[in-house]
Amino acid sequence: MKATQFEFRFRVVIAFLLYVLGFWAPWARYLGGSGRVSTTWLELPGALASAHWLSLENATILVTVIALACAIKGTIFRVWGTAYLGTAIVHDKSMHGAGVVAAGPYRYTRNPLYMGTLIFAIAVSILMPPTGAIFFLAAQAIFYYRLILGEEAYLATQQGEAYLAYKQKVPRFWRSLRARVPAAPAKPQWLTSLLAESYYVGFTACFAILAWRYNAYLLIKCIIICFGASLVIRAILPQTPKHD
Template identity: 40%
Template sequence: MILVLLYAVSFVMPWNKWLHLDTVRTWQWLASLLSRAGVMGFSQATLLVLVAGICFAVAAALLRTWGSAYLGQGVVRDTAMHGDRMVAAGPYRHVRNPLYLGTFLHSFALALLTMPSGAAFMLVTVGLFELRLIGAEESFLSERLGEAYGEYRMRVPRLVPSLRPQIESSGASPAWGTAALSEVYMWGVAISFGALGWMYNAVLILQGVLVSLGVSLVVRALLPRPERTL
């Protein structure tokens, strides 16, 4: 809910009513920067920014689905911290926090649809919020799992994935179907960018984002409630 609030404020931008900082969306602003710098024409720059947005959205959906498949939707959806086991499979062999990294990549895609000051607010606040969560979770896991987690932290990077796995796999089996359902919002946003972006209408893509959010709330309500195991 905090992330939803941060995203909402980024789009509403109450400060813009008094400061009048922005008149165009980040998508147009970036394209105009590239055009004025002589790198490429405005049409080509607009297309380039769109492709970047699609890549961010798809990468976020893939990474979060991959992470959810191994972590389990019960842990992903639970608001409590879990320290009963250490996941060392799938993306967790490359990066310690694939879900948070996926959310941050998702924020880059959404930032293109708001104004530049809203985009800056979104990326800074979401980044700080996630770093705070990561710090709290790593402290909790260090206390609960001890030396094993300490060694894991030393070998696997926090947020910048390594190309090669840094640890042996624990042999956990992924639950792809449930993971895909739990990340239906991320996939809806990726589809919205890919299918609607070619109309070059940020408002239309944003409508797709809102529809994806609504669908995800319905799907989550239908999924089995996670068991709370700390």
């Protein structure tokens, strides 16, 4: 089922609430019985070590490296996609369908921004309780899939055959290994994109530097600071998309 206009308009608020529920995981305080809530970053390496697949030290390093790789890859897709689509359109509360954007990452996947968000979410989820992480990743996948369906229906209505032809050639989600459509003339706005995606860029930098302290609470503080800073930056960036 596709997302409603309400969900699209308030997608940032809904995503924020999913973050809150993932970290809070109120149900975890009752399922375990002890009232103590751990993090996936602690529990997953412990499970790997208990299964005798890896030592606890190596398992912890492996989980940390995978999370860092997800943060980097997710951030790259976010910055790359925003650079070509435009900051104002990415952050606007209304859908836009003036024309097919067949440049940059949009030659390989139709939804680089959502793909980047979901890959990045894997990195964030290790800081949550295990059940919170499962909820967070599942809820994010469902929510963004609904947004994608809503946008596809809107673009098909606005652009007709042009979008349907693009849709047939370019994968919805997973990145194709080669470009599926010719490059459209477009000039990426890299600096503006980096600023607009400052939450992703900032947290990835924090994770790369601070993760080796293995302090989840320190990184959670980084999430809060980076998110707050990103809201300030977004407020001062140009917000003048062309409405359809």
